[in-house]
Amino acid sequence: MIKVSGVILAGGRGSRMGGVDKGLQPFRGKPMVAHAIDRLVPQVGELLINANQNLDQYEKFGHRVVADDIEGFAGPLAGFERGLANASGDLVVTAPCDSPFLPADLVARLKAAMDQDHADLCVAKTGGRAHPVFCLMQRTVLPSLRAFLQSGGRKIDRWYETLKVVEVSFDDEEDAFRNINTLEEIKALE
Numbered sequence: 690m691i692k693v694s695g696v697i698l699a700g701g702r703g704s705r706m707g708g709v710d711k712g713l714q715p716f717r718g719k720p721m722v723a724h725a726i727d728r729l730v731p732q733v734g735e736l737l738i739n740a741n742q743n744l745d746q747y748e749k750f751g752h753r754v755v756a757d758d759i760e761g762f763a764g765p766l767a768g769f770e771r772g773l774a775n776a777s778g779d780l781v782v783t784a785p786c787d788s789p790f791l792p793a794d795l796v797a798r799l800k801a802a803m804d805q806d807h808a809d810l811c812v813a814k815t816g817g818r819a820h821p822v823f824c825l826m827q828r829t830v831l832p833s834l835r836a837f838l839q840s841g842g843r844k845i846d847r848w849y850e851t852l853k854v855v856e857v858s859f860d861d862e863e864d865a866f867r868n869i870n871t872l873e874e875i876k877a878l879e
Contacts, residue, residue, distance in 0.1 A: 692734055692778055692779060692780060693732070693733045693734055693778045693779075693780045693781070693796055693825075694733060694734060694735050694736070694737065694772070694776030694777055694778035694780070694781050694782070695729045695730070695732065695733035695735070695736045695737070695781075695782050695783075695784070695796075696736075696737045696738075696739055696768065696771075696776070696781060696782070696783045697712075697725050697726060697729065697736065697737070697738045697739065697752075697783075697784060697785070697786050698739050698765055698768040698783055698784065698785045698822055699711070699722055699738055699739060699740040699747060699785075699786035700739045700740055700741040700756070700757055700765075700767065700768045700771075710743050710746075711787045712725075712740070712747070712786030712787065713743060713746055713747075716789060716869070716878070716879065717789070721786055721787055721789055721869065722738070722747070722750065722786040723750065724789030724790075725785070725786050725787075725788060725789060725791060726738075726750055726752070728789070728790075728791045728792075728793060728795075729782070729784055729791065729795075731793070732782070732793070732794075732795060732796040732797070733778070733782060733796065734777070734778055735752075735753075735776070735777055735778065736752045736753075737752060737753050737754070737755055737771075737772055737775055737776065738750065738752050738753070738755070738786075739754075739755055739756070739757070739771050739772060740754050740755075740756060741756050741757055744756065753775070755771040755772070755774075755775045756771070757770075757771055758770065758771065758774075759838060764843050765783075765785075765821070765822050765845060766834065766837070766838060766842070766843060766845060766848060767838065769826070770831070770834050770835060770838060773826065773828055773830065773831040773834065774831060776828065778828070779828055780800065780803075780825055780828065781825070781826050781828060782799065782824070782826075783822055783823065783824055783826075784822065784823055785822045785823075787869045788823075788865075788867065788868045788869075789869070790864060790865045790866075790867060791823065791865055791866070792813075792859060792862045792865040795813065795823065795865075796825065798857055798859070799812075799813065799824070799825035799857055800825060802855050802857045803855065806853075806855045807853070808827075808853050808854060808855040809826065809827050809829070809830050809852040809853045809854065810824055810825065810826045810827070810830060810852050810853070810854045810855075811824060811825045811856075811857050812824040812849075812854060812855075812856050812857065813856075813857055813859050813866060814856040814857060814858055814859065815858070815859050815860055815862075815863040815866055816860065816863070819856050820866045821845040821846065821849070822845075823866060830852060833848075833851055833852065834848060837851070
């Protein structure tokens with residue numbers, strides 16, 4: 690059994706980027722999602738990509754692509770649900786496609802906290818701010834997530850309230866959680 694499955698979240702609309710598919714935007718010589726894949730693959734036993742458009746382009750990265758079951762770009766929790774439902778591992782780590790600098794030790798640090806505190810879910814935090822799409826979850830949270838989504842819930846923090854969650858400090862790697870939301874930010878970081 691694969692212990693940790695990774696899920697790159699690329700299922701958004703890209704509205705803050707003018708409606709383009711963020712993960713496929715070029716950044717430092719390759720699509721943004723490729724940077725996230727390169728960072729996450731060494732940390733996991735398998736990788737899935739959650740995407741809702743341009744599926745054929747995402748499939749070219751050589752990992753299984755899973756689309757949301759909920760229509761209308763329902764947000765990151767819909768991607769979490771697809772990842773949890775399709776993963777082989779007991780644990781699932783998520784990261785967004787627009788964060789090309791994600792930490793090389795993301796899984797190790799989240800898992801250490803999970804093991805120590807027997808948490809359902811561990812989320813990265815810098816300063817006083819949690820980064821809810823950078824998280825490690827037990828697969829056992831899937832029924833609670835499905836129930837939350839079926840009740841119309843979409844806000845991550847509202848779902849987290851129902852679980853044993855531990856926030857893990859990454860203050861030493863604050864820039865690793867920088868996400869790129871606009872074409873201007875791509876140019877500035879290029």
